[in-house]
Amino acid sequence: MAEASQAVRGVVTKGAVAVQKTLAQPVPTARVVVASAFGTIVEWYDFFVYGTAAALVFGKLFFPATDPLISTLAAFSVYAVGYLARPLGGLIFGHYGDRIGRRSMLVLSLLLMGFGTFFVGLLPTYEQAGILAPICLVLLRLIQAIGLGGEWGGAVLMVAETAPASRRGLFGSFVQLGNPVGRLVATGVFALATRLPDADFLSWGWRIPFLASIVLVLVGLFIRTRLDETPAFKDLRQSGATARMPVLEALTAFRRETVTAIGLKVTEVAWVGILTVFAVSYLTTQLGMAKSFVLDAVTLATLVELFVMPLSGWLSDKFGRRVIYLAGTGFGIAFAFPLFWLLATREPMIILFTIVVGICLAQGMVFALHASFMPELFGTQVRYSGISLGFQIGAAIGGGLTPVIAAAAVGWSGGATWPISLFLTALGVLTFAAVLSTRETSGSSMEN
Template sequence: MSTSPTPDAADPRLRREARRVVGATFLGTTIEWYDFFLYAASAALVFGPQFFPSDDPTASQLGAFATFAFGFVARPVGGILAGHFGDRIGRKRMLILSLLVMGGATVLIGLVPNYETIGLAAPVLLVILRLAQGLGVGAEWGGAVTMAVEYAPPRRRALYGAAPMIGLPAGLMLANLMMIVLLAATGPAFVTWGWRIGFVVSVVLVVVGIWARRSLTESPLFETAVKDAPARVPFLEVFARFTPQLLLTIVIAGVPSILSYIVLTWALSYGTAELGYAQSALLWIGIVCCVLQIVMIPVLARIADRWGLVPMGALGGVLMAVTAVLFFLLFDTGEIWLAAAGTIVAHASTSFAWAVVPPLLARTFPSRLRYTGVSMAYQFGAIVGGGIAPLIATALLASSGSTAPIAIYIVVASLLTAACTLAWGRFRTPADTE
């Protein structure tokens, strides 16, 4: 198995390029996740009455969250397509393309007329553009992680992998800030047209992201070990050769997003409609969670580089199970300061898992299949994890009238990811030697 050049090599240009890759992957994933989470917040606050009007508020909200879930369905397709070409012709080109797809879809969402204006065509167009968003973010994450980890020195792969990982809370923070500003600036008009501004201004962010990426050089490992002998059909080879590892990593990468989307997306709707919390207060709590996670993930990643990925990941699963119960106990009190404490603690627990997901996935698959394998694990995990979590939570609350079944759902899933992380530690793949 060939080894890759790393920033520890004598050439200082390679070390400088590694730092540029870290910055560019962070910036690009931040932009992509801003677009993605802007939709999530809008689905919780606006899209129900605007695109799925109904006499039953629950049915309207289910329609909005269903379109949110459609984006997750498209993500594996985007990951497989981008992974196929990323593992054959290079990572950089796919990362630029992913920004174009995501940015274009986001701007168009801001321009789609509502149901009152064009009828059934409104939700249909919304679904199509949400699918395009899913393709874009599906193509993005696996490539960004692959580039960052392949440029990393051997003992800093978790730390370098943290760069695209913290793009997620950074993007969520920007999306929440945008929502807060628009709520304050447009007032009652926010529900009708104010929300659209956040989508349209995404075009500026996309231009900045493409500028940051266009001058990057290709991954050194791709140039030395993949370019001359690429896999013919990477996703078929991943299924054929790495099925157990793929199944384990789907759970490991997917479950943390269940808790994340429940406490920061579903809770926006539940907290305002059922408990009377102010929208802006919940959005500010989300921003605090994001700031804390941006700090925690790289710190925990550095610790994982020293102590091991498996202990950190398993600990994350246990902490998520415990804090999920605490979240509902505090959030359901109706006291905003207790709701804030529960949300912050629960969301912080996911940082232990997220700190090890990028290097763990990258180590699972060899270089010639890495973009594809990482994308498939993360994006299929996103469907079984965060994509359907708001729908499940809404349905469980409607059927039981209690949040207890939702807490049980998260606890079981979190303990499962801890078990899968421990099981992953028993697999040694060729990727471990690179």
């Protein structure tokens, strides 16, 4: 009887300890989720407003040329600079984010990104300042990209290191909503601006989306300065276990995970470049579609994506990250060639459907999982550096040069689009292999 009583007490004690640990698990407050998500909205708005301007006006205003293709290529090349500089931001902010903390890096990155965008709206054009105009445009793009390169990792970790494991995919997807919401606001503002007479739009209308970013930056700063550090990093700092060179450790001790994270990113970001940047130029200049219609199509696709992404995050909590990721990547591979066949019909409803489906399933479905899948691959001491490197290097490979490659391929092939589809297919295979090479991470602990 005594032994039974002792056994019961042991079970009760263990149960009480388990309950205590469960109750002690940090649950993300609305403030953490909103602050992280709003900051990413500002960052992605700044980034996408540049991409839209590159497709519509920068070629004419900053890189005038007798051949429109050369002008477009020049504008897209500066767009690519933003992607190529983002790994530098990931290196810098990743190092200090793992050494000093997530919160302070969020504030600094927001300032860099926001003011880099605001001053683009004040730049003189090539006609007004000559070669100095495109040089300043490139420099501001570099500042903007470095800020974004560091911002994403911090915003994601604020939620990922706080969320309960069973809901990390869902909560992480809310942070990722900053991407489509930022794109929605950017394309929406430009859709309004393009309704101005062409002379007014080229003269001053294109500046409005850049100057308006200052309002978002100030609100974002107010929200983010009120955040506390994540529990996981607090514990790491108190134990004195922070890495001296976290970037180097991520590239050595977590080499496989870093390569996997790069592979997770390359395909999704290529679809962004094709459907939100290149397609805007291709449909308007090559196929003669109205600018306002194309921007409206991207806007509608983004609205639908706002529902697809949380659903994807929720499903990944239920069924695992890998199966959802493989489904989205597999769709992208299958859709790479039909994409341009459908666009070439010039039928507005078909084009609308194509853009919506492409953005939601080939991009949004997998992008939603970056905020949970990538952090779960790394230990706390190098997590900021690891996910920043993976995300930003993958973005540089798959996204930075995609609009340039696509525009050059169309020019080289005499208008044929099969090289672009082949490129998307190849990247899709790489991502598919990266997912298959890693373990299932949903439900894993962030305390490591």
